[in-house]
Amino acid sequence: xxxxxxxxxxxxxxxxxxxxxxxxxxxxxxxxxxxxxxxxxxxxxxxxxxxxxxxxxxxxxxxxxxxxxxxxxxxxxxxxxxxxxxxxxxxxxxxxxxxxxxxxxxxxxxxxxxxxxxxxxxxxxxxxxxxxxxxxxxxxxxxxxxxxxxxxxxxxxxxxxxxxxxxxxxxxxxxxxxxxxxxxxxxxxxxxxxxxxxxxxxxxxxxxxxxxxxxxxxxxxxxxxxxxxxxxxxxxxxxxxxxxxxxxxxxxxxxxxxxxxxxxxxxxxxxxxxxxxxxxxxxxxxxxxxxxxxxxxxxxxxxxxxxxxxxxxxxxxxxxxxxxxxxxxxxxxxxxxxxxxxxxxxxxxxxxxxxxxxxxxxxxxxxxxxxxxxxxxxxxxxxxxxxxxxxxxxxxxxxxxxxxxxxxxxxxxxxxxxxxxxxxxxxxxxxxxxxxxxxxxxxxxxxxxxxxxxxxxxxxxxxxxxxxxxxxxxxxxxxxxxxxxxxxxxxxxxxxxxxxxxxxxxxxxxxxxxxxxxxxxxxxxxxxxxxxxxxxxxxxxxxxxxxxxxxxxxxxxxxxxxxxxxxxxxxxxxxxxxxxxxxxxxxxxxxxxxxx
Ligand SMILES: Nc1ncnc2c1ncn2[C@@H]1O[C@H](COP(=O)(O)OP(=O)(O)OP(=O)(O)O)[C@@H](O)[C@H]1O
Numbered sequence: 001x002x003x004x005x006x007x008x009x010x011x012x013x014x015x016x017x018x019x020x021x022x023x024x025x026x027x028x029x030x031x032x033x034x035x036x037x038x039x040x041x042x043x044x045x046x047x048x049x050x051x052x053x054x055x056x057x058x059x060x061x062x063x064x065x066x067x068x069x070x071x072x073x074x075x076x077x078x079x080x081x082x083x084x085x086x087x088x089x090x091x092x093x094x095x096x097x098x099x100x101x102x103x104x105x106x107x108x109x110x111x112x113x114x115x116x117x118x119x120x121x122x123x124x125x126x127x128x129x130x131x132x133x134x135x136x137x138x139x140x141x142x143x144x145x146x147x148x149x150x151x152x153x154x155x156x157x158x159x160x161x162x163x164x165x166x167x168x169x170x171x172x173x174x175x176x177x178x179x180x181x182x183x184x185x186x187x188x189x190x191x192x193x194x195x196x197x198x199x200x201x202x203x204x205x206x207x208x209x210x211x212x213x214x215x216x217x218x219x220x221x222x223x224x225x226x227x228x229x230x231x232x233x234x235x236x237x238x239x240x241x242x243x244x245x246x247x248x249x250x251x252x253x254x255x256x257x258x259x260x261x262x263x264x265x266x267x268x269x270x271x272x273x274x275x276x277x278x279x280x281x282x283x284x285x286x287x288x289x290x291x292x293x294x295x296x297x298x299x300x301x302x303x304x305x306x307x308x309x310x311x312x313x314x315x316x317x318x319x320x321x322x323x324x325x326x327x328x329x330x331x332x333x334x335x336x337x338x339x340x341x342x343x344x345x346x347x348x349x350x351x352x353x354x355x356x357x358x359x360x361x362x363x364x365x366x367x368x369x370x371x372x373x374x375x376x377x378x379x380x381x382x383x384x385x386x387x388x389x390x391x392x393x394x395x396x397x398x399x400x401x402x403x404x405x406x407x408x409x410x411x412x413x414x415x416x417x418x419x420x421x422x423x424x425x426x427x428x429x430x431x432x433x434x435x436x437x438x439x440x441x442x443x444x445x446x447x448x449x450x451x452x453x454x455x456x457x458x459x460x461x462x463x464x465x466x467x468x469x470x471x472x473x474x475x476x477x478x479x480x481x482x483x484x485x486x487x488x489x490x491x492x493x494x495x496x497x498x499x500x501x502x503x504x505x506x507x508x509x510x511x512x513x514x515x516x517x518x519x520x521x522x523x524x525x526x527x528x529x530x531x532x533x534x535x536x537x538x539x540x541x542x543x544x545x546x547x548x549x550x551x552x553x554x555x556x557x558x559x560x561x562x563x564x565x566x567x568x569x570x571x572x573x574x575x576x577x578x579x580x581x582x583x584x585x586x587x588x589x590x591x592x593x594x595x596x
Pocket of ligand 1: 030037059060061065066
């Protein structure tokens with residue numbers, strides 16, 4: 001449904017953006033100290049606006065590498081010139097890159113995904129909310145997604161997901177679209193729909209470049225320009241109609257009724273001998289780059305391309321501050337919808353606290369159970385640490401591809417995303433830790449004093465935030481398998497250095513210094529001091545017991561070697577750990593995005 005009113009008739013005209021690159025070379029290290037491998041060997045070419053370009057070639061020819069370099073996704077090891085200019089100004093920000101993986105949030109519907117993207121990409125000053133809704137409907141209708149507006153992304157078909165990925169990038173009307181293998185995983189009919197959609201977008205004045213493996217004969221002729229790579233060399237560039245005469249010029253005759261695209265790939269796969277050098281030389285002749293037939297409608301500059309999507313106004317993005325609020329909103333919805341993240345965990349925290357509470361009974365006041373109570377405090381530390389850290393270790397590797405796609409396409413800056421996730425996830429961790437700590441405190445008969453209770457809960461709150469930071473750090477440094485392994489090892493050492501499984505005065509001096517790096521040390525210290533320090537009344541020694549060694553609270557503090565301990569210093573150390581680990585985690589996340 002194309003909604004056109006007087007306002008939307010004022011189409012902003014697509015400014016042509018041609019992409020020119022010359023002598024592009026891409027070199028990668030093979031393995032440490034063992035030399036380099038050249039992926040692209042000085043390739044040149046031009047991709048014009050209003051034209052749909054296909055980058056083709058056998059597997060490993062360098063198609064994705066070329067696309068990654070042109071988009072700016074890859075920068076290291078690249079030499080040569082690339083010009084992507086709009087109004088004479090060089091800019092990569094006008095490009096949108098649609099990756100092979102769709103990376104959509106499964107819990108959002110198509111409409112929600114689009115509206116959220118629209119609010120992130122288009123400021124309220126350049127378009128009202130109503131206008132954004134109209135634009136979203138317009139794009140979805142143009143891409144044949146109107147009937148799936150209320151469908152969750154998890155339930156979309158492969159072709160629909162691909163079209164939604166394209167729709168999302170069309171919101172801010174980019175003049176250049178790059179797509180990595182948009183037809184992979186689609187059946188022939190969906191592939192045909194996808195390519196004809198891209199063709200339509202290019203005829204509206206955009207520069208559309210995609211990689212494709214082996215298109216059918218009919219699909220092949222939908223492209224305006226074909227760029228073929230073989231072993232890092234350009235072995236053909238020109239319209240599809242010139243392919244057969246071009247190949248004939250090097251004595252490679254495409255059999256009648258044979259798909260020229262198939263023949264081209266067979267030739268580049270050396271099924272008829274090694275023609276790579278001959279083809280590379282022949283492809284340098286500019287005569288193959290123009291069609292011999294009459295120029296198409298688009299190339300006639302007097303004809304304005306008809307735009308199916310109406311962008312009523314020039315689009316400006318909102319400020320990062322506004323984007324922060326929008327991202328926080330998105331995180332909240334995701335937390336709410338993913339019941340395993342919030343509801344299930346809250347229930348499990350309650351159940352576990354009750355279970356542990358039953359297990360330890362009155363250990364908080366019973367002088368015969370003092371050591372059990374100390375063990376309980378340690379269990380609390382490990383429980384909160386583990387249940388907070390491990391989900392973060394697993395969460396970030398799953399999200400990195402989506403964050404990379406969105407930050408690369410200028411939806412928002414990484415620091416905005418990071419801040420939004422921290423602001424939204426922290427209250428949830430805090431809620432979990434308060435719930436767990438409160439139940440445990442009351443069920444295990446800890447002293448009913450507000451001051452002690454607050455200190456006890458505050459320790460769990462700070463520890464949970466620190467654990468989240470360590471989880472992000474590990475999740476952005478390693479894959480989920482290694483992350484969970486390193487997380488488990490790290491936790492074991494932190495527990496060992498906490499001062500309970502081995503007392504501080506039993507540790508070798510050097511290792512005692514290492515214990516200062518363990519947040520578990522500070523958390524365990526804080527819990528002991530909150531419960532037993534500062535004039536704690538004597539614990540109850542049951543009448544049937546003759547002697548209770550730990551009746552006096554200072555005795556347990558002395559045994560644990562914490563007589564000099566100060567609650568505030570320990571909490572401060574956890575807070576400093578939080579600040580340090582969250583900053584480091586931001587940089588490891590940034591590094592993970594760069595490494596892809
Ligand atoms: N960072 C890298 N380190 C080492 N080798 C690389 C790197 N990037 C690409 N390559 C190699 O460069 C060659 C070209 O890779 P590229 O992904 O560009 O090929 P492709 O034509 O897109 O292949 P396919 O069609 O199979 O996806 C491959 O042999 C690949 O192994």
